[in-house]
Structures are given as structure tokens and as C-alpha cells.
Amino acid sequence: MRDETKAPTRRQLLGAGLGTWAAVGTGSWVLRPSWANAQTGPIKIGIATDITGAIAYAGNSCWQTAQMVAEEINAAGGIAGRPIQLHLEDTASNETTAVANVRRLIQRERVDLVIGGITSSMRQAIKDPIVTRGRTLYIYPQLYEGQECTPFLFNTGPTPAQQCDEFIPWLVKQGAKRFCLPSANYVWPRLLNRYARKVIEANGGEVVFEEYYPIDQIEYSSTVARIMNDRVDCVFNTVIPPGVGPFFKQLHTAGFLGRGGRLACVYYDENMLNVNRPEEMEGLATCLDYFQALDDSFSKELLAKYNARWPGSQYRFVAGSAATGVWRAMKLYEQAVIATKGDTARQTVAAAFDKASIPNGPGGGAEMVPGKYHAKMNMYIAVAKAGNYQLQQRYEMVDPKEC
Numbered sequence: 001m002r003d004e005t006k007a008p009t010r011r012q013l014l015g016a017g018l019g020t021w022a023a024v025g026t027g028s029w030v031l032r033p034s035w036a037n038a039q040t041g042p043i044k045i046g047i048a049t050d051i052t053g054a055i056a057y058a059g060n061s062c063w064q065t066a067q068m069v070a071e072e073i074n075a076a077g078g079i080a081g082r083p084i085q086l087h088l089e090d091t092a093s094n095e096t097t098a099v100a101n102v103r104r105l106i107q108r109e110r111v112d113l114v115i116g117g118i119t120s121s122m123r124q125a126i127k128d129p130i131v132t133r134g135r136t137l138y139i140y141p142q143l144y145e146g147q148e149c150t151p152f153l154f155n156t157g158p159t160p161a162q163q164c165d166e167f168i169p170w171l172v173k174q175g176a177k178r179f180c181l182p183s184a185n186y187v188w189p190r191l192l193n194r195y196a197r198k199v200i201e202a203n204g205g206e207v208v209f210e211e212y213y214p215i216d217q218i219e220y221s222s223t224v225a226r227i228m229n230d231r232v233d234c235v236f237n238t239v240i241p242p243g244v245g246p247f248f249k250q251l252h253t254a255g256f257l258g259r260g261g262r263l264a265c266v267y268y269d270e271n272m273l274n275v276n277r278p279e280e281m282e283g284l285a286t287c288l289d290y291f292q293a294l295d296d297s298f299s300k301e302l303l304a305k306y307n308a309r310w311p312g313s314q315y316r317f318v319a320g321s322a323a324t325g326v327w328r329a330m331k332l333y334e335q336a337v338i339a340t341k342g343d344t345a346r347q348t349v350a351a352a353f354d355k356a357s358i359p360n361g362p363g364g365g366a367e368m369v370p371g372k373y374h375a376k377m378n379m380y381i382a383v384a385k386a387g388n389y390q391l392q393q394r395y396e397m398v399d400p401k402e403c
Helices: 010-014 056-075 095-107 120-132 160-164 167-173 187-202 221-229 244-254 297-309 323-339 346-353
Strands: 019-023 028-033 043-049 084-090 113-116 137-140 153-155 178-184 206-213 234-236 262-264 285-288 366-368 375-385 388-398
Touching (some): 043 095, 056 297, 113 323, 120 153, 120 187, 137 323, 137 346, 178 221
Parallel strands (some): 043 113, 178 206
Antiparallel strands (some): 028 084, 285 375
């Protein structure tokens, strides 16, 4: 349940005066624009994300992004003359809690669309109440393991092909030959590693070992010893918080980076750079759809708007937290509803969403691949240097290769 002591302040909720907030039950909030009683009625979008719990840092970034986009769309007159009305439910990093809360979005609020879910286990838990039982459109915004080809479920984050097909050959060219795959024990690492292993071996690399640990494990001495003894030169990591901080610290203490070892982690964004001291992740390489270091004018302006809307927020606009996928989801949905002239019936808007595209966005434009439920987008390789990312490579409109 939502911790009401951490509820948004009135200043945060009212923002630029584009809407009115109300609590509508434990864990529920609704943003109702002042003109939400327009004759055509509001478009109801449900945001189901982790406001509390272990990965609340990601969920709150997504929620703040959704508010910013909704406010901008409403200030411009809505979509086809209809205002957006946001409904928030806290999935609380707990699948059981999430299913009950998401049902409220479907059964009580009767939303037109649900955006949310951070982990793949969360997506798997809530997609049936949304898509099958609830007969509602669902957009999953996070980078993930692929293979989600469910009708009426669209994906706006990167897939393994988009993150690995260029990144792993780049790592090999940088000198990585002997890889290990230390991993949290759930669906995303297992399926991502299956894909990564094929790309590693196809490019002349070797997977020395692949191991899985409980998500809350924080002691890795035996794994670190194996990495050092087996002469691993690239740790392709999918250990997640809370374990990843101790893991990287223990690797650094053992001298892995000092001997020239390379860290690689495809979900590490600017938020995650704060988990360890800069020297404990120096040279960490990652591949994402957006970095704050990008110098294209649209991305810079978008980041400035976010920071102005949420000054001093600890929840930053970053790719690994799915904030970029939420932005992309809402703007692609806007284009789809414009194409339907305001019709939000699931079948109708899904057909339009399947062909939707946007010319600009965080990291560049995006376009859905018709019939494939996934989007093409730009991808970037970056390396951590002294606590910040430095861009290395850009790849244009990379195909997700899904479905």
C-alpha cells in the first residue's frame, strides 16, 4: 500500500495549475485537468508503477515523466480536443499488491490505457488483468528480455537485439574476450543472457561462466574469486539492487578494474551511477536509448523541462528507469489517438498505435514496427568516467527484431 506520509505535496501535485489532484482510495491518485468535463470526456490513462518498494527510484521517475507529458498535452488542448486524466496506482515492487491495485484502474476507473511495470515479473503479473480480463490497452515502457508478443500489449523500451547486437561486438573490439554473466535470478537476466551468449560466441568471445543469485544477495566473495582466478576480462552484469552495489565494491576491492577488467551492464543509467563510488565503476560500459550527455537539441530541451518541472528531485529522467519509455509511450499514444480522431476504443487505437511514429524524443525519434509490438529507436554506447557518462557510439533507428 502507498505510504501516505510520502504522498506528493500540494505544490508538486498542482504544478503549473493544469489540473486538480485528489486521493481516491489507499494507493490511488488522480490528476483531473480543470477542463476534464469537456463534452467529449477525458482520456483516462492509468499509470501502474513502483512509487514505494525496492525500485521506487525507477517508478517515481516514470510517474514524474507521465505527469510532465500529460500537463504539456493538456496545455496544448489535449488529444483531439480531449484532456488526459491520469490515474496512479502504486505497484509497490510487489506483484500481489500490484494485481489488486491494477484491477482498480480497470474495473473502477475504466481507464483507456495502462502504462507501467518495471520488472518483467511485474509485467507478467499485471498483463492478464489488463489485457485479457480487462480488455484494455497496455504499454510496457522498460528495457527487457524480449519475446513479449501479446496482442494489445505494446513495448516502448529496448530489446536484447537493440542492446546487444552492436554493444557486444564493440566490447570485443575493445579487448573483451573472456566473459562471465553474473545475474539476478529471474526472467529478464536469464533470457537476456541467452541472447547475449549467442552474440558473444558469434563474435569470437567466450562465456567462462553464468551464475544466478537471489535478488537480495549481497555477499559475492566466491563469485569474485572465480572471476579473478579464471582470468575473466569482462563482467557482463545483470545483478540488480540491492546486490549490485556490494558486488561492484567487492570486485573493485579484489583488484578487477586495476588489472584492466571491464564492467558492462545494459541497465546502468545516470541514477545508478550513484550506487557506488566513481572509482568502483570506472570504465563501466552500457548501451541504452538515451543518456543525459546527449547534445542533440531536442533531448537537451526535454531534460531541461523535466528538471524545471521537478527541481531538485532525486528521481532523474533516465533510460534504465523506463522514464524514456514512458515518454515515448505517451507521445506515440497521442499520435495514435490523433489518427483515430479521438476514438480510444481498444481495437481502433491499437491499429493506429501499430503504425505510430514520432520525429523527436529522448535520444531521437521512434517508430513502431507494424505487427511486431515493438519500436525502432536510436541506441548509444557510453562509458562511465569519473562518475559521469561519456558517449562512444550512436546507432540509428535500431530494429528490435521481435515477434
